[in-house]
Amino acid sequence: MAVKSNLTNMVLVLGLTCLFCSAVLGGAYVLTKEPIAAAAAEKTNKAIAQVLPHFTDVEYNEEGRYYKATDGEAVVGYAIESTTVGFGGPLSLIVGVTPDGVVYNTSVLSHAETPGLGAKCTSDNKFMDQWRGFNPSVKKLSVTKDGGDVDAITASTITSRAYTLAVDNALKAFSVISGNSSVISSEVEKSNEEGGQDNE
Amino acid sequence: MKREDKTMSKFRLITDGLVKNNPTFVLLLGMCPTLATTTSAINGMSMGLATLFVLVLSNMAISALAPVVPDKVHIPVYIVVIATFVTLLQLLMQAFTPAMYETLGLFIPLIVVNCIVLGRAEAFANKHGVLESACDGLGVGLGFTCSLTVLGLVREILGSGSAFGWNFIGGHDGMLAFVMAPGAFLCLGYLMVLFNKLFKK
Numbered sequence: 556m557a558v559k560s561n562l563t564n565m566v567l568v569l570g571l572t573c574l575f576c577s578a579v580l581g582g583a584y585v586l587t588k589e590p591i592a593a594a595a596a597e598k599t600n601k602a603i604a605q606v607l608p609h610f611t612d613v614e615y616n617e618e619g620r621y622y623k624a625t626d627g628e629a630v631v632g633y634a635i636e637s638t639t640v641g642f643g644g645p646l647s648l649i650v651g652v653t654p655d656g657v658v659y660n661t662s663v664l665s666h667a668e669t670p671g672l673g674a675k676c677t678s679d680n681k682f683m684d685q686w687r688g689f690n691p692s693v694k695k696l697s698v699t700k701d702g703g704d705v706d707a708i709t710a711s712t713i714t715s716r717a718y719t720l721a722v723d724n725a726l727k728a729f730s731v732i733s734g735n736s737s738v739i740s741s742e743v744e745k746s747n748e749e750g751g752q753d754n755e
Numbered sequence: 756m757k758r759e760d761k762t763m764s765k766f767r768l769i770t771d772g773l774v775k776n777n778p779t780f781v782l783l784l785g786m787c788p789t790l791a792t793t794t795s796a797i798n799g800m801s802m803g804l805a806t807l808f809v810l811v812l813s814n815m816a817i818s819a820l821a822p823v824v825p826d827k828v829h830i831p832v833y834i835v836v837i838a839t840f841v842t843l844l845q846l847l848m849q850a851f852t853p854a855m856y857e858t859l860g861l862f863i864p865l866i867v868v869n870c871i872v873l874g875r876a877e878a879f880a881n882k883h884g885v886l887e888s889a890c891d892g893l894g895v896g897l898g899f900t901c902s903l904t905v906l907g908l909v910r911e912i913l914g915s916g917s918a919f920g921w922n923f924i925g926g927h928d929g930m931l932a933f934v935m936a937p938g939a940f941l942c943l944g945y946l947m948v949l950f951n952k953l954f955k956k
């Protein structure tokens with residue numbers, strides 16, 4: 556390894572190494588581009604299928620970031636992407652709403668919550684199941700600590716609030732999309748800013 | 756340019772990485788991914804395997820390149836080589852194991868600055884042949900993988916009451932502290948004591 560350094564060989568070796576490496580990576584990028592896109596698309600499709608009842612066709616609205624699912628002529632529901640800030644970073648959900656304004660189901664697209672605490676929003680059945688058929692006109696959309704009807708994940712109030720807020724935003728988006736203004740929900744936003752003794 | 760230990764067998768190189776030069780419990784290298792990704796046995800193992808992949812390939816490439824690399828630019832050249840393999844791994848994981856990529860996320864690109872990888876390049880690969888360097892990478896990589904799996908397993912059992920994702924306490928909470936950072940330090944400390952008691956005279 557004792558090659559004496561001079562300007563020519565330094566420039567040459569480093570330059571060639573970089574050139575070669577970028578060529579390899581360029582090739583790898585082109586080769587993996589399709590599988591990566593396919594994997595991402597599959598993930599989204601799975602998420603939509605999970606949050607909506609059976610549908611045959613789905614149409615993406617780029618501007619509103621929602622999917623409109625139809626079965627034949629009838630609109631089955633909307634799968635709405637919604638992102639809020641959780642404890643560890645952005646918390647992205649997809650919320651399925653049926654045309655009557657009831658949440659069909661929710662699913663987490665990505666999150667950065669603490670494993671074992673906030674990350675339970677993807678595995679805690681008790682927390683996840685309460686979103687199935689959540690009707691915002693009957694139940695109050697905020698965590699119980701803030702006087703609502705959403706049971707927070709143990710020791711993860713901030714994550715639960717963020718999740719609730721994301722659902723709330725999705726429902727607001729839904730009322731705009733469908734022109735159904737009867738869906739007005741609670742004061743999650745306000746309570747989200749209030750302090751108090753909170754765990755995550 | 757002296758080749759040390761010509762008699763050192765390939766097998767010996769691999770077992771050295773597992774025990775005598777175990778990167779986690781003996782050399783204490785690569786602590787950032789060790790502490791951060793071992794929240795479960797599977798996560799620890801995946802991180803270990805990802806590092807193993809990079810380590811073997813970068814060791815081989817660097818040992819092949821070393822004779823022509825001028826001394827003053829050897830660190831930049833090594834880093835470029837390592838970064839290439841890491842990016843390659845990142846693309847492959849994104850394409851074929853997207854779920855795992857999401858879990859390990861940030862820690863995959865951080866393999867570039869993992870001191871184990873550059874450490875082996877500096878301490879071993881640039882003085883030895885390609886095959887020996889591959890064995891060394893394999894040994895140290897396996898050592899890292901085993902340590903991370905064990906650490907992850909211990910933390911998973913204590914912290915979430917499950918092993919390799921299989922829950923044995925019926926959906927209850929484990930001792931959450933062990934899934935978080937303090938638990939990582941505690942487990943690492945005790946495992947290190949245990950390891951040194953078992954393998955050091």
